[in-house]
Amino acid sequence: MSSQNPPSPAVPPPASSPPTDTPTLATLRRLWPFARPAIRRLSLGALCALGASLAALAIPQVLEAMVNGPLLGDADARHTSLWWAIALVLAIGLAEAAFIYGRRAFILGPSTHIEAHMRSDLFTKLQDLPVAFHDRWPGGQLLSRSMSDLGLLRRWLAFGIVMLVVNTTTILVGAGLLISMGGPLGLVYLAGAVPVTILSFRFSRQFRAISRLSQDQQGDLATTVEESVHGIRVLKAFGRGRHALASFAAQADTVRQTEIRKARTLSLFTFFLTTIPEVVLGVTLFWGIARVVDGDMSVGALVAFFATAAVVTGPVEQVGQLMAMTLTAKTAIDRYFEVLDTPNEVTDPVSPVPIGRDADGVATGRGELAFTGVEFAYSDARERVRDDGVVRPAEILSQIHLQVRAGETMALVGLTGAGKTTLAMLVPRLYDVTAGSITLDGVDVRDHTRHDLRTLVAVAFEDATLFSDSVRENVLLGAPASRRTDADLDRAVQIAQAHFVYDLPDGVDTTIGEEGLSLSGGQRQRLALARAIAARPRVLVLDDPLSALDVSTEELVEEALRRELEGITTLVVAHRPSTVALADRVAVLQDGRITGVGTHSELLATHEHYRYVISSLEESERMAGRATGVVA
């Protein structure tokens, strides 16, 4: 039943991958599933906008009737007709205002809903995508896609698309009226559409490329800001603030220059869009007056012609802005779907094996862990020719065979870069093995849903990530619903020796700030450990989560772990001899292979590389002033 996934194909990095360049209409069509629920309100909004522009076009018709009738016609009828005409213009003007209000009222809601819906789908996708994806995609690129790109899209939905439809309709209806009213005069006016169309194509091509560049650069800039804020302590400690500022300023200047190029391209296009209709209007004005003088056209028709032309000129001049908005929205949609379309290689099986749970919903099982012929390569690792002649990313782990007995604490030991963390991350499927299998109580970990597997396996990393929330919420993050009581919280806190939480200003309800920055490294690590314990797993994967603790506190934690978590299988990545000494057995990882398994003393007696690793760890401890004397 095992869902043997193929080796993960490389996730394309955003910076080096060619940007998606689908035709604009094809891109816009992708919005349909999001827009469909709101189509009624969007259509009503578009109808209101259309009504407003038709009302604007109707006013010149009344003007024509007014000029030809009351103003130039019979003096007796002038008075009454004039009032009627004024009342009509006023009514049409009020209708136009009402339509504009209706457009805003109908469209505002749907556009914000579409934005929220798309943002939530993006967040769900980001949660679902494997760690390999996040290794490749900088945070700022994801942030800019979920925030500024979707904001641009909302503005386009609320204004751009509607005005584009309305303006196009106004121009087409206006063109029809101009031809019907002015005959050849209308045709001369419309001749201006030829250069405008040619320029529009050129503009569209240029603007699309710059718009993409600008949005990508803004994503990179967001990444820099995010990294600088995240690493503010390092920057300050190394006095690199000025350097960081200089490189940020250079990057910000690149964005500024791209924005200027973008604005220049748009300004040039707008210049032609404004100039061409004005020139054509001048020519038609000259010819129109001549026609009136020759008696080929009435004064009222000429007034109406120019009033209509004035109504049409506005939308023509706005075409540049609206096209720019549309192309920017298209880029935003492309960038959004680049993430949404990324295939997920770490998926749930079609027929998952359910996990056992007790009456309280806590996972049950022995927790026996077995690695059989496990191989692993990071998809972005340097490629090399393998024995079978196939070029593949170089393997980090190869031919791993390891049995971790139920309830046993197994330490993983090896030199730096040997692959210990990588091996530990394969258990909860943060990455999938590229060959071989990992089983938990005889079931391939890929045969459980990821949710179930992560109920069975809890992880605590050296780099403890805490969320901007209370201690309580941070610790009970992964706890089963029935095990979220104060007693459960206290138990996890006790085992992790995190008693300091009771001394915080609001005790366990204290908000610990973004990533728990207000806590020390050791305190953060103990909270991360408490979180793993509170999850009530069958297997605990500890990636050196006690590295920031002093040896005596580490011993207390380890003792509590052994005493309280009896029966829970623990795989611990060990960087300190003291951690190793507390394990039941130790596995030696050497150049991506397990070269020895046994108790600490057995390995000391028989395994040369192990002795070397342990003495290196001892040496590091000594240099850090924390000698433990485990080897001796």
Ligand SMILES: Nc1ncnc2c1ncn2[C@@H]1O[C@H](COP(=O)(O)OP(=O)(O)OP(=O)(O)O)[C@@H](O)[C@H]1O
């Ligand atoms: N996301 C990644 N993409 C590509 N290579 C990676 C990635 N993460 C780790 N590596 C590489 O995999 C190898 C093993 O790394 P790993 O972190 O598993 O070693 P480790 O034994 O835990 O090291 P340490 O003791 O220093 O923590 C290293 O060469 C590392 O550069």
